[in-house]
Amino acid sequence: VLAEDPFGEDCRSKTYPPAGPTFKGTVPTYIINLDLPPSRRWDKLLSDKKIELKTVIQSIKNIANAFVPSGKAVEIVDTKLVRLISTLPYPFNEELKGIANASGIPLGEIVLFNIFYEIFTV
Amino acid sequence: CTSIVAEDKSGKLYHARNLDFGLFLGWDIKNSSWIITQELKPLVVTLDFQRNNKTVFKSTNFAGYVGMVSGIKPGIFTLTMNERFSLDGGYIGIFEWILGRRDGMWMGFLTRTVLENGTSYQEAKDQLVKTRLLAPAYFILGGNKSGEGCVITRSRQAALDIWDLDANGGTWYVVETNYDRWKAPLVLDDRRTPAMKCMNQTKQENISLPTIYDVLSTKPILNKLTVCTTLMEVSEGRSESYLRECIGSCSPW
Numbered sequence: 283v284l285a286e287d288p289f290g291e292d293c294r295s296k297t298y299p300p301a302g303p304t305f306k307g308t309v310p311t312y313i314i315n316l317d318l319p320p321s322r323r324w325d326k327l328l329s330d331k332k333i334e335l336k337t338v339i340q341s342i343k344n345i346a347n348a349f350v351p352s353g354k355a356v357e358i359v360d361t362k363l364v365r366l367i368s369t370l371p372y373p374f375n376e377e378l379k380g381i382a383n384a385s386g387i388p389l390g391e392i393v394l395f396n397i398f399y400e401i402f403t404v
Numbered sequence: 405c406t407s408i409v410a411e412d413k414s415g416k417l418y419h420a421r422n423l424d425f426g427l428f429l430g431w432d433i434k435n436s437s438w439i440i441t442q443e444l445k446p447l448v449v450t451l452d453f454q455r456n457n458k459t460v461f462k463s464t465n466f467a468g469y470v471g472m473v474s475g476i477k478p479g480i481f482t483l484t485m486n487e488r489f490s491l492d493g494g495y496i497g498i499f500e501w502i503l504g505r506r507d508g509m510w511m512g513f514l515t516r517t518v519l520e521n522g523t524s525y526q527e528a529k530d531q532l533v534k535t536r537l538l539a540p541a542y543f544i545l546g547g548n549k550s551g552e553g554c555v556i557t558r559s560r561q562a563a564l565d566i567w568d569l570d571a572n573g574g575t576w577y578v579v580e581t582n583y584d585r586w587k588a589p590l591v592l593d594d595r596r597t598p599a600m601k602c603m604n605q606t607k608q609e610n611i612s613l614p615t616i617y618d619v620l621s622t623k624p625i626l627n628k629l630t631v632c633t634t635l636m637e638v639s640e641g642r643s644e645s646y647l648r649e650c651i652g653s654c655s656p657w
Contacts, residue, residue, distance in 0.1 A: 289624045289655035293602035297621040298614035306647035311450040331467035334446040400494030400539040
């Protein structure tokens with residue numbers, strides 16, 4: 283079966299510990315303190331990662347604009363999705379508000395990032 | 405995504421996954437890669453959720469996402485979630501939510517709740533099987549005792565299938581990609597067959613986190629959508645994540 287797959291290869295061995303061209307780096311660790319109020323739990327992480335998060339969300343908006351050039355899709359994110367926050371359960375609603383505050387990213391865009399999975403199961 | 409739960413000859417359980425994301429979300433011609441996949445890599449973090457300065461659970465996450473796609477409750481269970489594509493997808497669940505039907509649970513919120521509050525493998529399994537969802541999914545759950553491992557295939561309403569580990573009966577591992585196990589995967593996206601081939605070739609007596617990393621490093625299980633690989637060993641509460649890159653002749657998914 284593998285031979286028929288143009289992208290397949292024989293099973294790899296001795297690739298651990300990770301190194302070489304398929305290894306792009308280690309992953310940093312952050313502590314999320316559940317004793318803090320939900321709106322403050324993500325402050326440190328988002329303070330460090332807000333630029334990277336803005337980049338991803340901007341790319342998602344660019345793709346949405348490519349599909350809906352009128353800008354309607356992005357308008358819905360900015361005006362309608364933000365209203366969804368009041369319907370989301372505690373503590374997640376408060377955590378999302380905290381992430382928006384800590385990153386300076388509009389709340390509607392943070393909601394979009396958090397419901398991405400649900401949207402892309404079609 | 406590709407998730408694997410495996411049991412070694414001594415009954416020790418391992419759980420690992422490749423997190424693949426970004427399909428059809430913009431192709432970077434110059435770098436021959438998916439735009440969102442590449443941009444997500446700097447957002448990958450390991451989170452140690454603590455209460456009273458003690459670890460409650462750990463997860464591998466995207467910064468800014470409050471749900472969970474991979475997590476470990478040390479000494480108790482491990483959990484990963486794979487996307488399940490369906491016409492009865494999450495967009496219907498969202499419309500229902502907006503229209504006022506709110507008895508379903510958001511996917512990431514459920515996995516987070518299970519990791520935060522679950523006290524046993526069986527309790528976690530029951531919650532993942534019974535809770536009404538906004539979107540379909542595969543939940544891959546591992547425990548800390550022999551036989552504790554399963555793939556739960558979920559529609560929005562119900563569990564369609566539960567595939568349990570049974571090492572004595574020959575099922576010493578379960579592999580889930582993004583297809584129902586009773587159906588053949590899409591011909592152009594068969595990661596299940598090579599994953600099973602490599603697991604069988606490895607053999608139960610040699611299974612370990614390093615040898616599972618080998619399986620997850622084999623193309624097309626490793627592909628252009630692969631953001632990171634996570635390895636978990638529940639009894640020691642061990643969790644490691646590594647950013648991945650598939651360069652050269654690689655499957656685009």
